Amino acid sequence: MSTHTYLTVKALTKYIRKKFDADPHLRDVYVKGELSNVKVHSSGHIYFTLKDDSARLTSVMFAMHAKSLKFTPESGMNVLVRGDINVFEAAGQYQLYASTIQPDGIGELFLAFEQLKKKLEQEGLFDPIRKKALPSFPKKIGVVTSETGAAIRDILTTIERRYPISEVVVFPSIVQGPQAAPSIVKSIEQANRLGTIDVLIVGRGGGSIEDLWAFNEEIVARAIANSHIPIISAVGHETDTTIADFVADLRAPTPTAAAEMAVPSKENLMKNILAYQSACLNSVSKRLKDEKNRYQRAMQSPVLATPEKLYRPFIERYVRTEEQLQREINRLVREKERNLVQLEDRRLQLSPQKMIEQQWKLVKNLTSQLAKETLSTYEKQLQQFIGSIRTLEALNPLKIMDRGYSITYLDGKVVKSVKDVGKGESIYVTLPDGRIEAIVQHAEMKERGD
Numbered sequence: 001m002s003t004h005t006y007l008t009v010k011a012l013t014k015y016i017r018k019k020f021d022a023d024p025h026l027r028d029v030y031v032k033g034e035l036s037n038v039k040v041h042s043s044g045h046i047y048f049t050l051k052d053d054s055a056r057l058t059s060v061m062f063a064m065h066a067k068s069l070k071f072t073p074e075s076g077m078n079v080l081v082r083g084d085i086n087v088f089e090a091a092g093q094y095q096l097y098a099s100t101i102q103p104d105g106i107g108e109l110f111l112a113f114e115q116l117k118k119k120l121e122q123e124g125l126f127d128p129i130r131k132k133a134l135p136s137f138p139k140k141i142g143v144v145t146s147e148t149g150a151a152i153r154d155i156l157t158t159i160e161r162r163y164p165i166s167e168v169v170v171f172p173s174i175v176q177g178p179q180a181a182p183s184i185v186k187s188i189e190q191a192n193r194l195g196t197i198d199v200l201i202v203g204r205g206g207g208s209i210e211d212l213w214a215f216n217e218e219i220v221a222r223a224i225a226n227s228h229i230p231i232i233s234a235v236g237h238e239t240d241t242t243i244a245d246f247v248a249d250l251r252a253p254t255p256t257a258a259a260e261m262a263v264p265s266k267e268n269l270m271k272n273i274l275a276y277q278s279a280c281l282n283s284v285s286k287r288l289k290d291e292k293n294r295y296q297r298a299m300q301s302p303v304l305a306t307p308e309k310l311y312r313p314f315i316e317r318y319v320r321t322e323e324q325l326q327r328e329i330n331r332l333v334r335e336k337e338r339n340l341v342q343l344e345d346r347r348l349q350l351s352p353q354k355m356i357e358q359q360w361k362l363v364k365n366l367t368s369q370l371a372k373e374t375l376s377t378y379e380k381q382l383q384q385f386i387g388s389i390r391t392l393e394a395l396n397p398l399k400i401m402d403r404g405y406s407i408t409y410l411d412g413k414v415v416k417s418v419k420d421v422g423k424g425e426s427i428y429v430t431l432p433d434g435r436i437e438a439i440v441q442h443a444e445m446k447e448r449g450d
Helices: 009-022 108-122 150-162 180-194 218-226 243-247 255-262 266-299 308-349 352-395 397-402
Strands: 029-040 046-051 056-061 078-088 093-103 140-145 167-172 199-204 231-235 407-410 426-431 434-439
Touching: 009 078, 029 056, 056 078, 093 108, 108 218, 108 243, 140 150, 140 180, 150 167, 150 199, 150 255, 167 180, 180 199, 180 218, 199 255, 218 243, 231 243, 231 255, 308 352
Parallel strands: 056 093, 140 167, 140 199, 199 231
Antiparallel strands: 029 046, 029 078, 046 056, 078 093, 407 426, 426 434
C-alpha cells in the first residue's frame, strides 16, 4: 500500500500560483510580440495570444484597462505589452495579464487616428456628397469651444470686424482632456436643438496631438456628421489635422480662418454692392438709350406715320362681315316666316272646326251626288217599267180578244186543241166582256190546209 500523500488538482494549482505570486520578476513584466487570435468580448475584456517565432503566450486585458486604449488591438499587430504573469486556475495554465498595450514601432495615437479614419471613411462620413453648403449671409453663428481660450477671442474679433450684423452664440465646451469629447458632443447637439443657428464653428487653439485628441474621438466625429447645421472645423494650426476636419462640412486652418469662412467681409460686400450699383446704372442707362432709339425708329416707320393703315383692313373686314351678317339675318327671318306660315296652315288644317267643315262639305257633295244618281236610276227604271208595260200591253191576250178572239177553259186549263175536250164536257169561254158556259156537242179536228 502506497504511503504517498496525494494532492488535489486545485491544491496543486494554488501552490503553483503562490510560486508565481512570490516571484517579483513576474509581477511587472514587459513583453513584445505579435498579437494573434484577438477577441474583444462584449464585456470589454480583450483576449489574445502574444507570440514570436518560437513561443506563444496566452494573454488577457480586462475591460478596466482596455477602455483606456486609444486604438483597437488587431491580429498581426506588433505590440509592447506590460503586465504580470500568473496562473489561470480554471484552465491550469499561466498567462499574461496585460495592463497596457502600445503599438511597436508607431505611436498609439497615430495608430488610433489611422484606424478611426479608415473606419469612418469606409462608412462614407468623409464623402463630399454629404457636405452641407454654408449660408452666404448667416444671421446667427454658433461657436463650440472654450469660453476662456484664445480661439473664441479670435473668432469674435474676426466676425465683429467682417460682419458685425450677425449674432454669435457661444456654446462653452471643454476642449482638452478626458471630458472634452462628451462636452463637445453635448454642445453640438445643443446648438442643433436650438434651431436658429445658421452655421457652427467647432474648434480650439493649437496644442500637441494629446491636447487636440478630443477632436479625434469617434463620438465627436459622429456628432459632427449628424449635425443639421453646417459645421466648420477649426482645430489647432494649419499643420494640425484631426478626424473632425475630415467629417466637417468645411475645414479651416485656424479659428480665425473659420470665422472668415463663416461670414462675408463687409468691405468686400460694400465693393460688390458698389460694383453691382454701377453695373445696374450702366445697364439701365444702356437699356434706356436702346429703348429710346427703338422708339424713334418705330415712330419714323411708315406704319406708325400713317396709323390708319394699320386698322383699315380690319374696318373693311368689319364692314363686309356686318353686311354678310345682315343678309344672313334677313334670310333667316324670311325662312322662319315661311316656316311659320306653313305651320299655321297645318295648324288650321288640323283644327277640329276645319275638319268638320271639310267633312260636312264632303257629305253635301256625296248627298247631291247620291240624289243625282238616285234620280237617274229612277228615271232609267221608270223608262224600263213603261217599256215593260207597253210590251205587256202589246202581249195581253185581252187586247187580242178585243179584236174578236176568246179563250176556252176546261177544268181551269186553256183548251188549245179539239183533242183536249170531249162531247158533253162543260167548258167556259171567256170573252172581253164576260164568260160563257157551254156543253161540248161536237168536236171536229180540222185538216191541215183547210
